Amino acid sequence: MLVNLVPVAVEANPGEIEGFAAIVFDVLRATSTITTALAAGYQKVYPVVEAEEAIEFARRIEAALAGERGGEKIPEFPHGNSPLEFWPGNNRDNDSLVLTTSNGTKAIRIASTHAAKTFIGSLLNAGAVARAALQTGWDICLVCAGTEGKFSLEDLLGAGFVLLELIGIADSLPQMDDLSVAACNLASYYINAPLKGLDEGRHGKKLIGLGRDMDLEWCAQLNRFEIAPAVNNGYVCL
């Protein structure tokens, strides 16, 4: 089995993803939020790239609406992109959620346009998503969203934690490209302090500056959920 890693989704070459099982990482916060929302009882999360499109689409299908730009809730949106807004889900008044974010929803769109199957990865569900991707029997492409076209530490780390899980259960060692090896060993470095890894990146620092410390704490929970969300007909579900 081959494992490749795309460091910044918007710079991906379609050939790197085509025919692979893709796992998308926007650890802070889109893929962590989608994972949390589905764990909390949402049935479908629709990742949408543009805010206008998200508003119109949520109205049309009568879904809940969440959106973020530059780390902050889009003013006219009822929800932002904090996973904590969707947990524990007691107040959930809808089965469907439409979500638009700065980087993550774009990365999911890119991956699912080209991959044979697209999973949603995060620290929260590292083990479950590794198992699900392995079960496809396909080669795996780890697609990191990055932040505004730049490499993000926390996405490489998320990919690394999934790889550690994968190596733990695969029959033989996957053939990894150099970025996958780097991700894997970086995850080993942070294994006893995943939150430190999220704190040290630029985007993590920005979110802390916006008072979102608790979001980082939430997103740093390794294997909090045993679910492997996947893209299916334009939405993410279990």
Place this chain on the structure above:
Amino acid sequence: MLVNLVPVAVEANPGEIEGFAAIVFDVLRATSTITTALAAGYQKVYPVVEAEEAIEFARRIEAALAGERGGEKIPEFPHGNSPLEFWPGNNRDNDSLVLTTSNGTKAIRIASTHAAKTFIGSLLNAGAVARAALQTGWDICLVCAGTEGKFSLEDLLGAGFVLLELIGIADSLPQMDDLSVAACNLASYYINAPLKGLDEGRHGKKLIGLGRDMDLEWCAQLNRFEIAPAVNNGYVCL
């Protein structure tokens, strides 16, 4: 002080390097070989991009000639790109060396075209090059050569070891981009086994397949030399 990292030199945006002190890494093997050749007594190493240009230039200035493509010595060249060919230097019959390699000489050309000053980095001289770059007082750009346009584990590792040295001597913690943080923590992961880091990358494995194990052993020697080679008028010198 800012520290940025360019993962693949040929994809660098000139704006990332312009005005910075650049440190170029092609750990396997161009920058390790240049460092070794200068430590062995060569006065000037001319990095040249094209093989034809290298042959003609070496003839014109009556310099020694070394060149590699795809990890192997260019057949008609007297020397390849192994640092061991230049150490200990007893048989050295020239003060100048013209070197052309698959990735490293291109990376040096790119960095020195844009940077305020360009240093040659490797594990062999991590501490010395960190001190020299710090002394410029400029922001620092770590330029990894990569291999055939792809990210290389060993170059990120070289950059990380220089960063660990830099952090150890700087008055305050530099402001690092996410790739620099990743490099730094990856170097911490490999600190007691740098050779393992060189062995695990694709290019390292390829060189081992070509019987160049001893080159990897040589290039993995952390702080073997106390020299900081820099580009000056198109050649590298001390």
